[in-house]
Amino acid sequence: MKKDIRKLTPEALNAWALEAGVPAYRARQIYAWLWQKGALEFAEMTDLPLALRQQLADAFEIKPIQISAQQISRDGTIKTAFRQHDGNQVEGVMIPSGGRNTACVSSQVGCSLNCKFCATGYLDRQRNLEAAEIVDQVRMLDQLAREHTGKGLSNIVYMGMGEPLLNYQEVMRSVELLTSPQGLGMSPQRITISTAGIAKMIKRLADDNTGVQLALSLHAANDAARTALMPINESNGLDLLAEAMSYFYDKTGNRPTLEYTVMEGVNDTVKEMEELAAFARRFPSKINLIEYNPISMADFRPSSHSGLQDFAQGLERKRLIVNVRRSRGKDIDAACGQLANKLDK
Template identity: 35%
Template structure:
């Protein structure tokens, strides 16, 4: 019995034609039911012949994640805690923007990177997620928005639980399925993959031309990065930046560097000056994020004044910088907080 949502289009076509002996056009119909319409079962696929549906039921299954917990913030952010088929829990977050939603996706159950500021990193690594599980988050998120009369889902960011590049093969397969115009139909410019940075994997990702990366930098020097992101910092900061300089970009595209401001750790004007020295000559933009403390924070949040001063200094040196709005603080929308909460009970 196969999980049919784990098949990309060519695999689905082979399954339909070679395994089931059905005409090729059935694969196109099936694909649209699975991804465009998010059909929960084969019986819902009304334009498929009944005997074909029965054969599908005997050979394949559709496994959508189960929505375990829904939390809605006063700012409109929605956090879904999803239970996978083996009982594993992962989080996905729906973030309201101007007239649409952006969804934050997980790629692993837990994370092996152990960044000192991250709730997920403190949980450790459990396993990689399958394409069915990764894209099942999109199906669940889209269905939730439609059922509740919300704005449409337009952007995807792989910034949830896990390090996407450590699940690279499945990530690329998922991105190709997302890009398919007859399926979920998300263009490259509407998908961002966040990574702490692995050079070989970034080179492979760049060749595929499926997405734009956002690099979790979070420190302006190798020494400070080693303290707050010890595993990620095994890739030297200079080698990482050189690799990003080689990343294939289209006209008007830039590399995004994410910088989490930790109160009293990396948020001073001196740190901003070091960051300018590092990035000032590069084709990039900086996304500043104020630390969102959980129940047992290892760090403190930076002051609003410090965040604004940091941003102002980058702009004064002609580095494009934006401050990411802190969303969903009242529902613990920072990654890993809801799962950690549930596991206490």
């Protein structure tokens, strides 16, 4: 059976070359074709001798993802369905906003965490994505950004389908491929890993000190309310999360973001704003308030425009750093929490 060449580290590719009698510099060329130039067929590797291209095709395969459907929002947001080699499907989104192009990528097919406000949470987790399948999403969204806006991606957020910290190894390998000079050479500062809150993995991310940014999907800052919205909070409560976030800041110097989707009658009262402020003070942080995007599976509603403004101003009066993120791509279900593989159904 042929091996997936994109699962090989540079060292493993070197070892194969040595055994196959291929000079080491050729292994470096092959690696650059795979990860710098994004070759998806050995035939594209035109500066390799024909015999070597054949040797590679005999020993290995490349299993890229493919765009299976695409929708463009009135605001320019592009939602894309990506089909994997085994027929599974995930979604990724390219969001042009304020001169920046952000790619929101998926890390798992479905998700096991069942957050009540999130469409993906209503799909069972099928499998983890491989690093190459994450990098493919970035590459394809970058291409779309160039075609539609004339420039490439400026930021990447792991905020699509799945919990990235529950697919840690492949997510970290994808970060390495996106940031290393042998890969795409992107700055880790422009990459954000967003988690529903797995305390011990947040600490591991801190220890690995990759330079990436961290966002915590908080959405409620008292344990009972948060557990009702996000069952993972039962085993990873707010005290554990605050400790892990402090640890992350101390180790990396990067101020984490708290994502808080404001939902009418759920988490938008003055008392809940004060709970959020108290949690945000437990470590250096910044707060993103997100306008809620309705999904058909649940009954939540967004707070009114003035309700959201009042909530934000309350936090600002407490001298916290607050951004209000208006929804993007809502008309095509591409906004936060709306990804549910509906594109080609």
